[in-house]
Amino acid sequence: MEARHILATLRKGEAPGPEELAWFGGAIATGAVSDAQVGAFAMGICRTPLPEEARVALTLAMRDSGEVMRWELPGPVADKHSTGGVGDCVSLPLAPALAACGAYVPMISGRGLGHTGGTLDKLESIPGYTAEVSRDRLRGIVAETGCAIVGASADIAPADKRLYAIRDVTGTVESIDLITASILSKKLAAGLDALILDVKCGSGAFMKDRAGAGALAGSLVGTAEGAGCRTGALITDMDAPLIGSAGNALEVAEAMKTLTCEAISEPLWDLTVALGGALLALCGLAGDAAAREARIGAALRSGAAAETFERMIAALGGPADFVGAWRRYLPAAPVARAVFAEHPGKVAAIDTETIGRAVVSLGGGRLREGDALDHSVGFSMLAGIGETVDRNMPLAEVHAATEAAADRAAAALRAAYLVTENGADPAPLIQQRINA
Structure with a gap:
């Protein structure tokens, strides 16, 4: 096998065969292909979707590049x-x-x-x-x-x-x-x-x-x-x-x-x-x-x-x-306070990714690899789609290390919520079941 041949196949818009993908998947771990070749391979796969047999071959090669555990237990794993x-x-x-x-x-x-x-x-x-x-x-x-x-x-x-x-x-x-x-x-x-x-x-x-x-x-x-x-x-x-x-x-x-x-x-x-x-x-x-x-x-x-x-x-x-x-063991943030919507109504939509990013900004996630986490921060009592929010019912409670961090997170939270007069019904939790 040769990496250049596999990359040339991808460049032509053709999927490599299962044997070629199995070889390349193993070569990634052994160092038999360079970073440049791995990058070209990844870009080629983005441009040329794989048939299932080829995808299985790549997956198994990557699985087998390290240890595969074996179990002897009296029940299913x-x-x-x-x-x-x-x-x-x-x-x-x-x-x-x-x-x-x-x-x-x-x-x-x-x-x-x-x-x-x-x-x-x-x-x-x-x-x-x-x-x-x-x-x-x-x-x-x-x-x-x-x-x-x-x-x-x-x-x-x-x-x-x-x-x-x-x-x-x-x-x-x-x-x-x-x-x-x-x-x-x-x-x-x-x-x-x-x-x-x-x-x-x-x-x-x-x-x-x-x-x-x-x-x-x-x-x-x-x-x-x-x-x-x-x-x-x-x-x-x-x-x-x-x-x-x-x-x-x-x-x-x-x-x-x-x-x-x-x-x-x-x-x-x-x-x-x-x-x-x-x-x-x-x-x-x-x-x-x-x-x-x-x-x-x-x-x-x-x-x-x-x-x-x-x-x-x-x-x-x-x-x-x-x-x-x-309750005795979990950490608690020093600042905890309610966050209210700018006007009363019902929740019509939530930009949930913005909420997740607000937790990261509070210190609950990593902006760079190796960042230390503050496990105590985040939001509780988050209002769901269709729920009423007003001066007595907040959007959430913010938990933060400082008042300034709480202010920033509260602003992000308000921006993540769309509150209207009539709101909306939440989507079904389970949208589809896919079996083999």
């Missing part, structure tokens, strides 16, 4: 991936609920990217929680507790790490083929039997419209199935934050209220149950859709999911009594 949104903390109740239903969940998660929050950043607002663990420790925690939410180790899909860094500086991040290979190379390296995908669509998602979300979901499902992993997807609404909070510790707090049934966030509950039920189906567990979703709901209501979550937190360095005492 399963995971969920979200394409990113605002106020999306589904992983926190979902992983332990699945474990309570008999699945084993080695959830390889990420940090915040752009305006979207990261599951690891949320969990690291819990004192002592350590997301970076060895492979042997991950195996032990999953076997003992049923789930572990951790970061990818350095030897998981190293080809993706190099390719992503080059995509980031060459304007080739948005290619569906490359997004698919990037996501799945890491997920499939975890040795999964089944995977459910939560593909976000709307103002707070990377895919703003249904057509783009559908294309990405179809690519992900088809490629994962072609790689031998049972996979399905839900396209879900992100025209508004999923829950009433945005910010690391604030989202953990709301997730804990739902996980313990103290004060249930209906969208969080509904999406957890829907994703969990769909994943149980992919795992081959008997029963119809209603019965599988009922099992996830029962794991939450009974406290079994909360108990599993607490064991996972303790195993990863956090407090052993976190579920019962989470």
Whole structure:
């Protein structure tokens, strides 16, 4: 194989064959191709979409560029991936609920990217929680507790790490083929039997419209199935934050209220149950859709999911009594105050990406790689589409390190909300289900 021949094929607007893509995917990790060649490859893929067989070959080569985990467990190994949104903390109740239903969940998660929050950043607002663990420790925690939410180790899909860094500086991040290979190379390296995908669509998602979300979901499902992993997807609404909070510790707090049934966030509950039920189906567990979703709901209501979550937190360095005492452990911002709309009315639309960027500006996300996070900042009590706001009912409460930061975030929040006399009805949470 020769890189120049593959690049010449792409330059002509033709897709390389599966064998050529498999070779190039492996060569990215070994250094057999230069940065310039990797950049040209990424640009060529952007201009020349790949057929499914070729996309599968690239994904598997990137997966196999590092370690692929193998499991010997008495139940299915399963995971969920979200394409990113605002106020999306589904992983926190979902992983332990699945474990309570008999699945084993080695959830390889990420940090915040752009305006979207990261599951690891949320969990690291819990004192002592350590997301970076060895492979042997991950195996032990999953076997003992049923789930572990951790970061990818350095030897998981190293080809993706190099390719992503080059995509980031060459304007080739948005290619569906490359997004698919990037996501799945890491997920499939975890040795999964089944995977459910939560593909976000709307103002707070990377895919703003249904057509783009559908294309990405179809690519992900088809490629994962072609790689031998049972996979399905839900396209879900992100025209508004999923829950009433945005910010690391604030989202953990709301997730804990739902996980313990103290004060249930209906969208969080509904999406957890829907994703969990769909994943149980992919795992081959008997029963119809209603019965599988009922099992996830029962794991939450009974406290079994909360108990599993607490064991996972303790195993990863956090407090052993976190579920019962989470208010004592989560950090609180020094400034917290209500933000009111400029005039009363009902919420007609939300620029959810602007809310996410406001959280980043408060210090809850990274403007540059390596930035330290303030886990306490963000927004709580966010008004949803269709809700009334007036002098007694705020748009949200802002949590900030200083009064000046709170002022800036409040201005950004007001700009993100369209308030009219009649408002609007919220979109359905689950917009489409895609099966293999």
